[in-house]
Amino acid sequence: MRFSLILVSPARPENVGAAARAMKTMGFDELRIVNSQAHQDPAARRVAHGANDILEKATHWPSLAAALADIDFSVATTARSRAKFRYYATPQQVESQLAEKQQWIGSAALIFGREDTGLTNDELELADLLTGIPMAADYPSLNLGQAVMVYCYQLSALRQVSAAQADAADGRQLHALRQRVDLLIEHLAVGDDHKLVDWLDQRLGLLQQRDTAMLHRLLHDIEKKLIDKKPE
Incomplete structure (x- = not known):
């Protein structure tokens, strides 16, 4: 299963560099950037530390809908207070869902929103599944690079599973x-x-x-x- 990470309108190049580094560390290599050129900033390369190839190969998309056009199954990360949906899969549950779908779906994507406002409700509706990281109430947020690392670590086992070739249909x-x-x-x-x-x-x-x-x-x-x- 081809797997992409999508960053929607990231503002800080350092966060994009940290995300690329987390991806490289855990075996992921396809990065899609929506409506931002932050990955081309020298600051992103400085933080990436050996993951510059991911930044160089990153593709740019005008909208999240465009970035998802060739994706079979997508998972959007969000804070509970920002989404209208009631069900949120934990990172562990996302892994279970993707492990099963790896047998019959050709491509999947994990979506991360803006550092300050996350994903809009319209953007969340484009995803097939919502996920959030359970956190202590008195410290309710992670920065973008940290969030990417949490999910890449949790999902890294999927990269080591040899899945059967999915039927295109x-x-x-x-x-x-x-x-x-x-x-x-x-x-x-x-x-x-x-x-x-x-x-x-x-x-x-x-x-x-x-x-x-x-x-x-x-x-x-x-x-x-x-x-x-x-x-x-």
């Missing part, structure tokens, strides 16, 4: 499932039930391969029934 199952669910919500006119829509959105990201296949079958049957009941 399987890697898009989740995207197709989201599209079918969105169409069903629209058809049933229940889009105003934001709690239901949010619950569906976050829970779909937790499904395993067999679950997605079974839900596709169920939605197919539901869609067929709805078509059959349409007036002549």
Whole structure:
């Protein structure tokens, strides 16, 4: 499984350099930068300490949506107080989710937000799963470089697992499932039930391969029934 780390609008070059160093230390090498040139600043190279190749190969994207266009499964990091969703996977749970999906998904990405404001709600909605680092209440934040290191350390074991080659069709199952669910919500006119829509959105990201296949079958049957009941 190809794995990318995405930094959205990082402001401080030192943080980008620290992130690159953490990636290199733990075996990750694909860095995507959204709407920032901080990785090109000399300060980023000074902090990277031997991880300059990651900075040199880093790709720039105009938006998070563009950076995720070729990604099958994405995980967004966020502070609990900044997100409207209620479910947050711990770093350990993220590892478990990716370990299972590694068998049937071709690419994944871990997204980190701005140093001061994190990711917007619109950006969070682009992700399949949300995650947060449990912390003591009296010291509620880590800087960007530290957060990247926590996740790279937790997920480093995935780089050592030889996963079976994913079927190209399987890697898009989740995207197709989201599209079918969105169409069903629209058809049933229940889009105003934001709690239901949010619950569906976050829970779909937790499904395993067999679950997605079974839900596709169920939605197919539901869609067929709805078509059959349409007036002549």
